[in-house]
Amino acid sequence: MAVRLTLLVAARAVLFGLPPALLAAYALARWRFPGRGLLNAVVNLPLVLPPVVVGWLLLLMFGVRGPLGAWLFSHFGIRLAFTSAGASLACGVMIFPQMVRAVRQGLESVDRGLEDAARTLGATRLDCFLNITLPLIAPGVLVAALAGYVAALGEFGAVITFAANIPGQTQTLPLAIFTALQVPGGEAQAGRLAGVSILLALAGLGAAEWAGRGLQRWLGR
Amino acid sequence: MTLAIALRHFFPNFALDVAFTVPLPGTVVLFGPSGSGKSTIITILAGLLRPDWGRIALDERVLLDTESGICLPPERRGLGVVFQNARLFPHLSVRGNLLFGARRAEERRIGFEEVTELLGLKHLLERRPHALSGGEAQRVAIGRALLAQPRLLVMDEPLASLDQPRKAEILPYLARLKTALGLPILYVTHALDEVAQLADWMVLLEAGRIRAAGSLAELSSRGNLPLALRDDAGAVLSARVLRHDAERQLSLLALGTAALWVPLLSAPLGTELRVRIPAREVILATDAPRAISVHNALAGSVRAITPDPLRHAALVEVAIGEHALLARVTPDAVSRLGLTPGSAVFALVKSVAVEVFAPSAASS
Numbered sequence: 001m002a003v004r005l006t007l008l009v010a011a012r013a014v015l016f017g018l019p020p021a022l023l024a025a026y027a028l029a030r031w032r033f034p035g036r037g038l039l040n041a042v043v044n045l046p047l048v049l050p051p052v053v054v055g056w057l058l059l060l061m062f063g064v065r066g067p068l069g070a071w072l073f074s075h076f077g078i079r080l081a082f083t084s085a086g087a088s089l090a091c092g093v094m095i096f097p098q099m100v101r102a103v104r105q106g107l108e109s110v111d112r113g114l115e116d117a118a119r120t121l122g123a124t125r126l127d128c129f130l131n132i133t134l135p136l137i138a139p140g141v142l143v144a145a146l147a148g149y150v151a152a153l154g155e156f157g158a159v160i161t162f163a164a165n166i167p168g169q170t171q172t173l174p175l176a177i178f179t180a181l182q183v184p185g186g187e188a189q190a191g192r193l194a195g196v197s198i199l200l201a202l203a204g205l206g207a208a209e210w211a212g213r214g215l216q217r218w219l220g221r
Numbered sequence: 222m223t224l225a226i227a228l229r230h231f232f233p234n235f236a237l238d239v240a241f242t243v244p245l246p247g248t249v250v251l252f253g254p255s256g257s258g259k260s261t262i263i264t265i266l267a268g269l270l271r272p273d274w275g276r277i278a279l280d281e282r283v284l285l286d287t288e289s290g291i292c293l294p295p296e297r298r299g300l301g302v303v304f305q306n307a308r309l310f311p312h313l314s315v316r317g318n319l320l321f322g323a324r325r326a327e328e329r330r331i332g333f334e335e336v337t338e339l340l341g342l343k344h345l346l347e348r349r350p351h352a353l354s355g356g357e358a359q360r361v362a363i364g365r366a367l368l369a370q371p372r373l374l375v376m377d378e379p380l381a382s383l384d385q386p387r388k389a390e391i392l393p394y395l396a397r398l399k400t401a402l403g404l405p406i407l408y409v410t411h412a413l414d415e416v417a418q419l420a421d422w423m424v425l426l427e428a429g430r431i432r433a434a435g436s437l438a439e440l441s442s443r444g445n446l447p448l449a450l451r452d453d454a455g456a457v458l459s460a461r462v463l464r465h466d467a468e469r470q471l472s473l474l475a476l477g478t479a480a481l482w483v484p485l486l487s488a489p490l491g492t493e494l495r496v497r498i499p500a501r502e503v504i505l506a507t508d509a510p511r512a513i514s515v516h517n518a519l520a521g522s523v524r525a526i527t528p529d530p531l532r533h534a535a536l537v538e539v540a541i542g543e544h545a546l547l548a549r550v551t552p553d554a555v556s557r558l559g560l561t562p563g564s565a566v567f568a569l570v571k572s573v574a575v576e577v578f579a580p581s582a583a584s585s
Contacts, residue, residue, distance in 0.1 A: 116269050117308040119295035121369045122325030127296075135312040219311045 001168060002176040003196055009084055009159075009172055010152035013091035014099075014145050021096060021144070025103035026129075046158075047097040055090055055161025062089065062162070080162075087163040087170045091152040098151065099144045106140025107133070139215035143208050150204035153197065173197045222246060222280050222405065224373065228265055230272035237261050237272075237429040245373070245405035248419045250437075252410060252448075253426030259409045262426075263377045266407070267302050268295035279373055296325070301366030303376040307358035309350035315361050316346040322369025329370070331402060336364045339401055340394055356387035360394060367402070374398075374406045380415060392418055413448075417441075417457045417497050418578050441497075442545035444527035444536030449547060454536070455499035456546045462492045471516070471572065478542040482516035483575045495578040502574035503548035505537060506567045507558050517570040519546070523560050528552065539568045546570075 024043055028036065046054050062069040062080045072078040080086040110133060118128040134141075156174040163170035165179060177193045180186035227240035237258045243249045251259045264270040266277060268284070271292055277285040284293050301322070309318050319342070323333065337343050340360045350358060359379055366374060379395075380388045396418055399406060408419055416423065416437065423440050425432040425447070433446055440446060442456035460474040465485060472486040474496065481496065488494060509518050521541035528535050535555050537548045546568050560566065 111308075113304065113306070113308050114310060116267075116295070117302070117304065118310070118321070119269070120267050120298075120300060120302040121322035121365065122296045123321075124294070124296055127325075132310060138312075 002171055002173050002193065003200075005084065005168065005170075006153055006172040007200075009087045009091060009170075010149050012085070012088035013095060013152045014149045016088065017092035017096055017099060017148065018141070018145055021099040022103055022141070024096075025100045025107055028100070029104045029107040043100050044097045046094050051094060051155070051157025052161050054093060055158035058086075058090060058093065058158065058162040062086070082164045082166065082170065084163070084169050087159050087172060090158040090162045091155045094155050094158050095148040095151045099148045102140055102144030102147065103137065106137035106144075109140075110136045136219065139212050139219065142215060143212045146204055146208035146211065150201050150208070153200055153204070173200075223278075224249070224405070224407065225276070225278045226262065226266065228262065228272050228275040228277075230261065230265065230270075230275070235429060239426070239429070239431050241424050241431055241434050243422050243424065243434070246403055247421035248399055248406040248408055249422045249424065250408045250410060250416050250420035251424050251426060252416055252420075253432075254411055256428075257426040258429040259411075259426055260377055263302070263375055263407075263409055266298075266375060267300055268293060268298050282372075299370075299372045301369050301371030301374045303359075303363050303366045303374070303379045305378045305381050307350070307355075307362035309353075309358055309361055309365075311350050313350075314346070315342065315348050315350070315353070318350065318361055319346075319365050319368055322365055326368070326370040331367050331370055331404075333368065335401075336367050339397060340364045354387070355383050356390045359383065359387075359391060363394070363398070367398075367404070371404070374404050375409075376406065377409045378411070379408075380412070381410070395419060413451065413453055417495065417576075420457075438544065442538060442547050444525055444529075444538050444547060449500070449527065449536050450529060450531070452501075453499065454547060454549065455497050455502075456544070457495055457497045458544050460494055460496050462486060462488050462490050462494065464490070476519075476541070477544045479519050479544070481519070481570065481575065482572045483577055484572055486577060497576040497578070498546055498570055499574060499576070500536065500547040500549040502571060503539075503546055503550075504569035505539070505548050505550055505554065505558060505560070506569055507565070509567055510569065513569075514571075515569045516572045517568075517575075519568045519570065521546070521566060521568055523562050523564045523566055525562055526555060526560065537566075539566055541568065 028040055059081060060066050064070060064073055064079060064081060069080060080089055115128050115132055118132045123131065154174055159170065159172060160175055165171050165175045173193055173196065177190050180190040180193065222245040223242050224245055225242040228237060230237045239262065251262065253259055265272045265275060274287050275285050283291055284298050285291060310321065340363060342360060342364055345353065345357060345361065353361065380391060399419065410416060420437045423437050424434045425440065427447065433440055438458050441448060443449060448454060458476055460476050460481065462472060463475045463480065464473040467485065470485045471482050474481045474483060519541045521539045524538040524540045524545055526535055526537050529549065534549050535552045537550060537560065539546045539548060548568060
């Protein structure tokens with residue numbers, strides 16, 4: 001049960017985290033604007049803050065009485081704190097910096113000459129991004145997504161702080177392992193769950209490697 | 222039809238300040254050493270760089286006018302640009318690359334079949350760019366630019382990254398383009414052999430400024446331009462095949478009102494072609510010589526004499542009818558013959574020294 005929940009929470013974290021990660025990476029790699037340094041710092045904050053702090057900050061903002069949380073709840077009836085959607089949000093925020101970094105590296109290695117060529121051939125800025133830039137950074141994006149997915153599987157501090165440890169709702173693998181360890185004689189259960197999480201992580205990394213290489217070949221490199 | 226360009230742009234250590242208007246259709250060559258601003262002009266023309274000040278108009282169509290705030294984005298300029306390296310999209314096949322611009326164009330003047338045929342691309346269509354040779358990739362890049370249905374084809378040193386055999390492979394294709402599609406071309410290069418084969422009109426650039434602009438025949442026969450100081454200086458003139466003499470293994474070309482014997486050609490009578498008469502191969506004489514192996518003694522008059530101090534030589538422009546030749550001789554020869562502007566002279570040209578380019582013949 002915890003396994004399925006974990007896979008779902010991580011998948012949602014990547015799905016919803018990737019588009020803003022693309023946008024942030026594009027802005028940081030290509031645009032010069034006031035506040036660029038600040039954006040860079042904010043994006044990277046989860047990397048250096050204790051995860052508990054990230055979780056607590058999320059609670060302050062997205063809790064039912066937090067400014068964003070209250071707005072979401074009153075307008076859309078969406079509650080994030082202490083729900084599985086909240087677990088996804090916490091995971092998404094935690095893996096955001098590494099996804100941005102991977103996409104940004106991909107963007108910086110794209111030959112700008114190809115984009116210029118596309119523009120002279122009649123492609124608008126957006127057309128060029130969708131049909132030239134995006135395919136060219138696809139390997140980087142895919143690796144970012146898979147690596148982010150694997151990392152999301154293991155998020156603990158932010159999840160337990162923001163979404164709490166509710167079996168079947170927000171109790172992901174690491175939380176279940178932690179809970180099992182709290183119970184006398186729970187080592188066997190913890191061991192099994194740890195084994196599953198190791199297998200998942202290895203599978204994810206393997207998939208990232210394989211897919212990345214396949215895409216590079218497709219691009220003819 | 223004309224292309225009018227006036228630009229001023231300042232880089233930290235380079236200033237571009239040019240203005241020229243060239244007639245189209247035809248091939249206009251921007252010629253100059255590297256660092257003279259050729260590529261900057263192309264980048265601005267393509268809309269990839271906004272200059273400090275500038276105005277560009279292709280006929281009535283204003284592409285850029287900084288004073289009235291007009292600066293069309295690259296995709297709306299209607300130019301086909303071929304860059305120095307092919308810049309093919311690696312994730313698309315050759316066909317995908319060729320159709321990239323075609324799919325986004327409104328018109329269909331230049332057809333897929335026509336272009337793939339003209340550039341010899343039919344057998345490459347399903348390949349990926351990384352499986353192409355440098356010459357093939359550049360041909361695909363040219364095809365891709367053409368299929369975007371441009372009003373002007375812009376080529377920025379398209380052959381510079383290729384070795385000599387690949388260059389020789391592509392040049393005839395370019396010459397064919399010129400005649401087959403009748404598309405105006407702006408061509409950037411610092412290689413004189415490309416100029417001789419392709420240019421109709423020339424703009425000479427030097428350190429961000431224009432040194433001279435005019436027809437190829439006019440500029441190549443002037444002694445006071447940097448062109449004349451090159452080892453391979455020489456007038457490039459257009460000629461027409463008048464007569465073949467198979468027995469003597471000679472062909473007679475009409476050079477304006479003058480005639481020029483060259484070694485036997487295979488081009489049919491009436492073919493328009495180009496000849497280059499290297500300045501160092503031209504001998505000057507004040508009397509028509511007899512009993513001499515040289516076939517061509519063209520009567521003309523000295524137009525100008527420019528010293529070439531580095532070579533201890535002088536460049537003599539000789540007007541022959543409406544054309545002019547360039548002769549590189551010693552200052553001593555000039556004074557022995559008493560040559561001054563206006564002097565009547567004979568320009569002696571060995572038949573075998575004349576370089577004949579037959580670009581239009583390649584279209585058959």
